[in-house]
Structure formats: C-alpha cells, structure tokens
Amino acid sequence: KTLVGTVEEGIKHGADCVSVHVNLGDPNERLMLADLGRVAAACDDWHMPLLAMMYARGPAIKNGFAPDVVAHCARVGVELGADIVKVPYTGDMESFSDVVSSCCVPVVIAGGERMDSTRDVLQMVHDAIKAGGAGISMGRNVFQHPNRIQLVRALRAIVHENTTVEEALAIVGE
Missing domain, CATH: 3.20.20.70 (Aldolase class I)
Known part of the structure; x- marks a missing residue:
C-alpha cells in the first residue's frame, strides 16, 4: 500500500x-x-x-x-x-x-480469511482453477495449517496436476 x-x-x-x-x-x-x-x-x-x-x-x-x-x-x-x-x-x-x-x-x-476446514481451502482453489484461474497466492491458510507441508503438496497437485478435492484431501491426510 x-x-x-x-x-x-x-x-x-x-x-x-x-x-x-x-x-x-x-x-x-x-x-x-x-x-x-x-x-x-x-x-x-x-x-x-x-x-x-x-x-x-x-x-x-x-x-x-x-x-x-x-x-x-x-x-x-x-x-x-x-x-x-x-x-x-x-x-x-x-x-x-x-x-x-x-x-x-x-x-x-x-487465500482470504483463515478457514477452519481444509476441505474448504482445497475446494476454493479447485473451483478457482476450474474457472480458469492461473494459480494461488496464499498466506495464513497455509502457514497456520497444522499439516502445511502436506497442504502445499495438495495445493500444488490441484493447481498443476488437475487433482480432485478428494485426492488432495488424501495428500493432506484427511
């Protein structure tokens, strides 16, 4: 700003x-x-x-x-x-x-406001990519997640590998 x-x-x-x-x-x-x-x-x-x-x-x-x-x-x-x-x-x-x-x-x-649900984060990213979005720029929803490394792997899979939300949840371990 x-x-x-x-x-x-x-x-x-x-x-x-x-x-x-x-x-x-x-x-x-x-x-x-x-x-x-x-x-x-x-x-x-x-x-x-x-x-x-x-x-x-x-x-x-x-x-x-x-x-x-x-x-x-x-x-x-x-x-x-x-x-x-x-x-x-x-x-x-x-x-x-x-x-x-x-x-x-x-x-x-x-990434928006902090979400309590991993599914909600993954669904938002999945839907944005399906709508033609090119990617994500996330902070708190990654940094404050208890399994942030797995979450980043799941987000990468959605953005770059056309992974479904269910498959991404499995990557996170949920």
Missing part, C-alpha cells in the same frame, strides 16, 4: 517478480494507482514481471467479493500494466470465470 522499494532494488536482490498492493475504494486509492503505474513503467523498462494485488476495500465498498467489483479490480490491474493479477475469489466458479475472462493476463486468487 506504500512503496518501500524500487524495481531496481528488486533486481539487485535477485527478485523474479515485483508486487504492488492496491486497495480500490480506499481514501488513498489515487496514490496507490499512481504508484502502480510508476512501478509498471519501471517493470516494463527492466523486463521484470509485475504482480498487482487488487482489492476493493474502503468506506465506499459494500462488498469487496462481489463479482463485478472483483472483475473491475482485476481489469484495473491489467490496464495499469500488471503481468499477473491477484484478486479475492468471488465464491463460485461461474462468477470467477467471468473475472478471469475479463483479463488478458493470468489471474491468481488470494
């Missing part, structure tokens, strides 16, 4: 990609969008991939998971130069497919 480095610093440190977080609807939206545009230009100059993490958050946002809102967020990221867009999952395959189809770059889903 606030730039703390440059693309050039990322290159010096061996980064494979840089990321910018934008909250549409935030009082500082215009500053975040300007930062995204500047970083996108630098990424283009250096041939560095750019991940835009795009969320609808702020006082004017009624539902940051609404399909039309998520699609708008994704499209803004694309229009400002992102090579990959990260957005929340909309909750169902049909609406997320619409989000993905509105973009000409890969779309990955955020």
Whole structure:
C-alpha cells in the first residue's frame, strides 16, 4: 500500500517478480494507482514481471467479493500494466470465470480469511482453477495449517496436476 522499494532494488536482490498492493475504494486509492503505474513503467523498462494485488476495500465498498467489483479490480490491474493479477475469489466458479475472462493476463486468487476446514481451502482453489484461474497466492491458510507441508503438496497437485478435492484431501491426510 506504500512503496518501500524500487524495481531496481528488486533486481539487485535477485527478485523474479515485483508486487504492488492496491486497495480500490480506499481514501488513498489515487496514490496507490499512481504508484502502480510508476512501478509498471519501471517493470516494463527492466523486463521484470509485475504482480498487482487488487482489492476493493474502503468506506465506499459494500462488498469487496462481489463479482463485478472483483472483475473491475482485476481489469484495473491489467490496464495499469500488471503481468499477473491477484484478486479475492468471488465464491463460485461461474462468477470467477467471468473475472478471469475479463483479463488478458493470468489471474491468481488470494487465500482470504483463515478457514477452519481444509476441505474448504482445497475446494476454493479447485473451483478457482476450474474457472480458469492461473494459480494461488496464499498466506495464513497455509502457514497456520497444522499439516502445511502436506497442504502445499495438495495445493500444488490441484493447481498443476488437475487433482480432485478428494485426492488432495488424501495428500493432506484427511
């Protein structure tokens, strides 16, 4: 939400990609969008991939998971130069497919709030991939899981090997 480095610093440190977080609807939206545009230009100059993490958050946002809102967020990221867009999952395959189809770059889903059910995590990822999503970018639902290594293996299998939720649950040991 606030730039703390440059693309050039990322290159010096061996980064494979840089990321910018934008909250549409935030009082500082215009500053975040300007930062995204500047970083996108630098990424283009250096041939560095750019991940835009795009969320609808702020006082004017009624539902940051609404399909039309998520699609708008994704499209803004694309229009400002992102090579990959990260957005929340909309909750169902049909609406997320619409989000993905509105973009000409890969779309990955955020992990979202902590889920108590491994099945729910795996189902969300499975459905997002089936809807055309390119992958996932998860934090707490992996780091806070009691069997995180097995969970990562199961998530990889869903994303890269077309594994079913039941097969993925077996990988996790559930």
